[in-house]
Amino acid sequence: MERASRIDLTLAPPAGLAAFALSFVVLALAGTAHPALRALVVFAGAFPLLWVALATTISYAAARALRAAGAELPAHTRALSTFRLGFTLANVGRLFPAIGVLTKARISAAGVALDVGPWAEIPMLGVGRATTTHWQVMAKQRGTLLVGPFRAAVELPGSAIRATALFDRVYAVNVLPAVYQLHPFVEALLAGRHVAGARFQMLPAAIEEYVGSREYRPGDSPKTIHRVLSLRAPDPNQFFVREFRDPSRDDLSVVLDTAPPLDGNEELHRYRFEKAIAFVSALCRAFAARRLTVRFVCQRGKHDLLSLRVRPLDADLDRLDRELAHVGLRGDRATVVRALLGEVRRHGAAVIFVSLRSREALEQQRLSMVTLTPDHVPVFTREVVGA
Numbered sequence: 420m421e422r423a424s425r426i427d428l429t430l431a432p433p434a435g436l437a438a439f440a441l442s443f444v445v446l447a448l449a450g451t452a453h454p455a456l457r458a459l460v461v462f463a464g465a466f467p468l469l470w471v472a473l474a475t476t477i478s479y480a481a482a483r484a485l486r487a488a489g490a491e492l493p494a495h496t497r498a499l500s501t502f503r504l505g506f507t508l509a510n511v512g513r514l515f516p517a518i519g520v521l522t523k524a525r526i527s528a529a530g531v532a533l534d535v536g537p538w539a540e541i542p543m544l545g546v547g548r549a550t551t552t553h554w555q556v557m558a559k560q561r562g563t564l565l566v567g568p569f570r571a572a573v574e575l576p577g578s579a580i581r582a583t584a585l586f587d588r589v590y591a592v593n594v595l596p597a598v599y600q601l602h603p604f605v606e607a608l609l610a611g612r613h614v615a616g617a618r619f620q621m622l623p624a625a626i627e628e629y630v631g632s633r634e635y636r637p638g639d640s641p642k643t644i645h646r647v648l649s650l651r652a653p654d655p656n657q658f659f660v661r662e663f664r665d666p667s668r669d670d671l672s673v674v675l676d677t678a679p680p681l682d683g684n685e686e687l688h689r690y691r692f693e694k695a696i697a698f699v700s701a702l703c704r705a706f707a708a709r710r711l712t713v714r715f716v717c718q719r720g721k722h723d724l725l726s727l728r729v730r731p732l733d734a735d736l737d738r739l740d741r742e743l744a745h746v747g748l749r750g751d752r753a754t755v756v757r758a759l760l761g762e763v764r765r766h767g768a769a770v771i772f773v774s775l776r777s778r779e780a781l782e783q784q785r786l787s788m789v790t791l792t793p794d795h796v797p798v799f800t801r802e803v804v805g806a
Contacts, residue, residue, distance in 0.1 A: 420486035423584035474578040482582035484512030495593040509549035517544040564592040595740040598804040599701035671769040672762040675717035677750030707731040718750035
């Protein structure tokens with residue numbers, strides 16, 4: 420269990436100060452009181468002082484006896500979603516219980532700190548016992564969310580101080596992009612042969628692997644007809660063909676624009692970029708569900724070009740989200756254009772460019788690709804899943 424790194428002492432609210440003032444007033448009147456009542460007046464004045472001293476001692480001792488037994492939080496979450504944060508405190512003291520314990524966690528993201536509030540209260544933490552407090556935390560933006568340090572304040576009623584135990588350990592939560600649900604017509608981006616089956620050869624080559632079967636379409640070679648499935652079809656005129664794919668070949672490339680526009684509002688550009696990040700994640704998942712292999716390309720920084728091959732596997736999709744969680748507006752226009760040209764000139768795969776600019780550049784209009792501007796993202800997005 421983690422010991423507190425330090426104990427911060429602050430003056431208590433006016434209740435403790437009022438007890439001091441009342442005691443001094445009563446003791447001042449003891450000299451003028453009747454001799455028979457003088458002992459009672461002295462006791463009435465000394466009792467609040469004794470109680471304040473005892474409450475202060477118990478508060479400080481209880482704070483020193485607190486230990487952090489651990490935190491409950493996920494390793495990763497999604498932007499715009501909530502997760503349950505738990506913090507377990509233990510009282511290792513031998514004499515006094517911890518009464519009225521208040522706990523709080525510091526939440527920070529991208530250098531901005533936000534305290535979780537209000538304080539979570541533990542009415543009483545007995546000697547040798549442990550308890551867990553919980554909060555519901557919403558991750559508003561992707562990246563790394565830092566949870567900690569934690570604070571536990573003890574202030575027994577009447578205490579002159581508030582003793583706050585500080586636990587320095589910090590936990591990291593990886594915040595992945597938000598989940599977008601896309602319309603089914605997003606497949607129209609892959610018009611032509613890519614929608615037909617994502618194959619570039621009429622006959623399977625030696626390196627191609629069998630991936631399944633589908634219904635016959637005009638243009639398919641009769642040599643690929645699946646005889647068993649065709650004979651079992653209820654319609655005698657219905658045929659099925661075997662489908663093959665080259666494992667080294669990508670079906671399409673998705674290029675994300677990470678170069679900040681030079682004109683306009685910076686906050687608007689960041690808002691568009693966050694939407695583009697979530698849209699790219701949903702786009703790759705939608706194509707992977709159709710058993711397509713996606714090559715994702717973006718610039719992460721100067722001389723740092725990310726090229727990720729996303730196959731229809733959960734591991735590849737999870738890796739894509741982990742990479743997208745930390746991609747920022749750190750690209751430059753020249754590098755992005757060169758990467759885009761390289762993808763267009765590759766072996767005939769479809770290319771989708773997710774741009775941050777409202778209009779397609781002149782050099783892009785001459786390329787064989789699909790450009791999606793920020794105005795296109797809401798058209799293909801059906802809903803944003805916030806949980």
